Amino acid sequence: QVQLQESGPGLLKPSQTLSLTCTVSGASISSDSYSWSWIRQPAGKGLEWIGRIFIGGTTNYNPSLRSRVTISGDTSKNRFSLKLNSVTAADTAVYYCARNHYDSSGSVYAFDVWGPGTMVTVSS
Amino acid sequence: DIVMTQTPFALSITPGQPASISCKSSQSLLYTNGKTYLHWYLQKAGQPPQLLIYEVSNRFSGVPDRFSGSGSGTDFTLQISRVEAEDVGIYYCMQSVQVPRTFGQGTKLEIK
Numbered sequence: 517q518v519q520l521q522e523s524g525p526g527l528l529k530p531s532q533t534l535s536l537t538c539t540v541s542g543a544s545i546s547s548d549s550y551s552w553s554w555i556r557q558p559a560g561k562g563l564e565w566i567g568r569i570f571i572g573g574t575t576n577y578n579p580s581l582r583s584r585v586t587i588s589g590d591t592s593k594n595r596f597s598l599k600l601n602s603v604t605a606a607d608t609a610v611y612y613c614a615r616n617h618y619d620s621s622g623s624v625y626a627f628d629v630w631g632p633g634t635m636v637t638v639s640s
Numbered sequence: 641d642i643v644m645t646q647t648p649f650a651l652s653i654t655p656g657q658p659a660s661i662s663c664k665s666s667q668s669l670l671y672t673n674g675k676t677y678l679h680w681y682l683q684k685a686g687q688p689p690q691l692l693i694y695e696v697s698n699r700f701s702g703v704p705d706r707f708s709g710s711g712s713g714t715d716f717t718l719q720i721s722r723v724e725a726e727d728v729g730i731y732y733c734m735q736s737v738q739v740p741r742t743f744g745q746g747t748k749l750e751i752k
Contacts, residue, residue, distance in 0.1 A: 553741070563689065563732060565741040578740040579641075612688050616736075623695060626679045626736045630688035 518542035520613050520631035528638045534600040538613030538631055539593070546571045546591045551616040553627065554587060554598045556609040564609075568616065569596055603638045610635050642667050642735050646744035654752045659720040661747045663733035668713050670737070677736040680709055680718045683746075684729040692731075693718065725751055 524536035538552065545552060554566040567577035569587045577585050581600070589596040600607060610633040617625040643666040653659045669678045676696050681689035691700045693709035696716060706721040720727055728751055733744040 562745050563734075563743040565743070567740075576739045580740075614688075622673045622675055623698075624675075624677060624736060625691065625694050625700065626677070626734065626741075627681070627689070628691050628694075628700065630690070633688050 518615065518629045520615065520629055522611060522613050522631045522634040524634060524636070526635055526637060528603050528636065529640055530604050530638060531602055532638075534598070534603050534607060534611075534636055534638075536598045536611055536613075536634065536636070537595050538597070539595040540615075541594070543615070543629075544591075545589055545594050545596060548572060549618050551618075552587075552589070552596045553614050553616060555612045555614055555627070556607075557612070557633075558609045566598065566600075566611075571596075605638050608636065608638045641740055642669075642738055642742050644733055644735060644742050644744040646731075646733060646747050648747060649745070650748040650750070652750050652752050653720075653723040655725060656722050659723050659727075659749060661718045661731050661733075663711075663716045663718070663744050665714045665716075665735055667738070669716075669735050670713060676712060678709075678711065678716050679734050679736065680707075681732045681734065682727070682729050683732065689732060723749070723751065727751075 519541045521539045551568045551570045553568040569575045571589045584601040586599045612633045613631045614627040615629040645664045647662045680693040683689040697709045730746040
């Protein structure tokens with residue numbers, strides 16, 4: 517059974533850097549059958565895709581956040597991370613990590629596994 | 641970015657009755673490989689979203705057959721043939737034909 521678990525500080529001050537880690541169990545983040553994404557959701561609002569990493573090295577980011585975001589992977593610990601610089605109150609949200617699963621036919625099980633989410637609050 | 645527009649914003653359905661949610665995209669979601677990358681999720685209170693339907697009409701593992709998806713190009717529909725109490729939550733469509741991935745604004749389903 518594949519499980520994802522987000523971890524990191526829950527409270528930040530404006531201008532600080534948000535750093536979250538998603539630890540994966542039951543699947544290898546090195547597999548080329550998967551990519552790994554971060555998605556966030558402000559309270560009572562919809563879902564915003566932040567970006568993704570293929571552990572082979574490719575990353576893609578939402579243009580709305582690209583200047584502030586870095587997603588990286590640590591294959592030795594089977595986890596991937598999110599860094600978001602210069603946070604403001606607008607970055608307050610539940611942050612989720614999620615898996616994309618690709619099969620050999622080209623089918624995509626988009627975000628088939630999610631972590632439970634972690635709440636991050638930005639406040640002075 | 642591809643804009644995803646869902647209607648209605650909310651539904652109130654009697655158990656056993658059908659429900660339908662529409663999702664329209666600002667661009668075609670048909671990819672060059674012939675697949676259409678439109679997916680549906682249900683987010684129950686206090687939980688992350690869960691994948692219901694992938695690639696327009698394929699039920700994900702464990703999803704009851706009362707859920708079905710249809711559509712093509714830019715117009716898509718999620719149908720629930722007979723709503724049950726456990727179906728309450730917010731339904732989202734999402735496109736993965738292009739980066740950035742984008743979601744609809746959500747449709748809240750409640751039980752009468």
